[in-house]
Amino acid sequence: MNLEFKNITVDMGQRRILDNVSLRVEPGTVTGFIGPNGSGKSTLLKTAYRVQPPTQGAVFAGGKDVASLSSVEAARRIAVMAQEISSDFPLTGREVAMLGRVPHQRGFGADSPRDIEIVETALVEVGAQKFADRTFSSLSGGEKQRILLARVLAQESPVLILDEPTNHADLGFQHELLHLVTARGGTTLAALHDVNLALAYCDRVAVLQAGKLVAHGSATSVLVPDLVDEVLGVESVALDDPRGGHTLSFRRHTHL
Ligand SMILES: Nc1ncnc2c1ncn2[C@@H]1O[C@H](COP(=O)(O)OP(=O)(O)OP(=O)(O)O)[C@@H](O)[C@H]1O
Numbered sequence: 554m555n556l557e558f559k560n561i562t563v564d565m566g567q568r569r570i571l572d573n574v575s576l577r578v579e580p581g582t583v584t585g586f587i588g589p590n591g592s593g594k595s596t597l598l599k600t601a602y603r604v605q606p607p608t609q610g611a612v613f614a615g616g617k618d619v620a621s622l623s624s625v626e627a628a629r630r631i632a633v634m635a636q637e638i639s640s641d642f643p644l645t646g647r648e649v650a651m652l653g654r655v656p657h658q659r660g661f662g663a664d665s666p667r668d669i670e671i672v673e674t675a676l677v678e679v680g681a682q683k684f685a686d687r688t689f690s691s692l693s694g695g696e697k698q699r700i701l702l703a704r705v706l707a708q709e710s711p712v713l714i715l716d717e718p719t720n721h722a723d724l725g726f727q728h729e730l731l732h733l734v735t736a737r738g739g740t741t742l743a744a745l746h747d748v749n750l751a752l753a754y755c756d757r758v759a760v761l762q763a764g765k766l767v768a769h770g771s772a773t774s775v776l777v778p779d780l781v782d783e784v785l786g787v788e789s790v791a792l793d794d795p796r797g798g799h800t801l802s803f804r805r806h807t808h809l
Pocket residue numbers: 565570588589590591592593594595596597744
């Protein structure tokens with residue numbers, strides 16, 4: 554399923570947070586959103602999952618304006634792993650993962666054998682079985698993230714939105730997580746700070762700066778030293794990766 558941001562402008566009070574951003578994400582591709590703190594990445598993603606209605610413009614998922622969808626229809630199209638994690642659930646990890654099945658259930662019926670099987674498979678896939686029966690609030694940041702990943706995988710939505718998914722993840726889990734979400738073959742949008750993770754896992758990269766889309770293209774064509782220096786203010790050199798593409802090696806900051 555494709556996702557299209559059409560002329561998205563978001564104003565908050567007197568401030569323009571996003572300025573006429575248009576971007577089409579093709580089905581089955583992985584797009585990384587890169588940009589400095591406060592550049593508008595989360596706000597743009599929020600317009601797609603309807604937490605932030607745009608002041609102007611619209612977001613289309615599979616050709617349908619997301620604003621016109623019921624919440625169940627929206628959740629069947631788009632799954633979200635958001636940045637802020639509320640820990641106040643009086644639920645176990647397994648029960649939080651099961652919330653991913655809610656858009657597929659009718660009324661408040663019991664979980665079907667299929668729902669249970671999908672959630673168990675997701676918990677195994679993300680390596681969360683060992684702590685799935687503990688209360689969610691007692692889990693570490695990384696453990697919570699594994700449960701939330703199981704939840705979005707169990708949701709089986711064609712579009713997956715991840716807002717800084719690697720926040721609490723150790724190095725191994727950062728790669729495991731991005732491998733899991735990209736290998737599922739869906740349409741994936743992820744706000745990332747780590748440029749080398751974007752180079753490793755994203756087909757496309759969109760760069761935001763002060764609410765404007767300043768670059769969009771293949772990850773290797775966009776994430777080059779000049780752009781990274783201009784937008785993120787860090788010098789780097791591109792090193793050929795023998796497995797294809799390149800990585801960026803950052804220099805120690807010398808201006809301080
Ligand atoms: N509810 C809000 N009220 C006022 N300003 C807001 C609100 N939400 C976001 N902003 C502002 O909008 C701008 C963009 O924020 P956003 O969270 O989209 O940036 P970001 O690129 O995701 O940043 P980060 O990398 O720090 O997570 C910031 O200046 C932020 O302070």
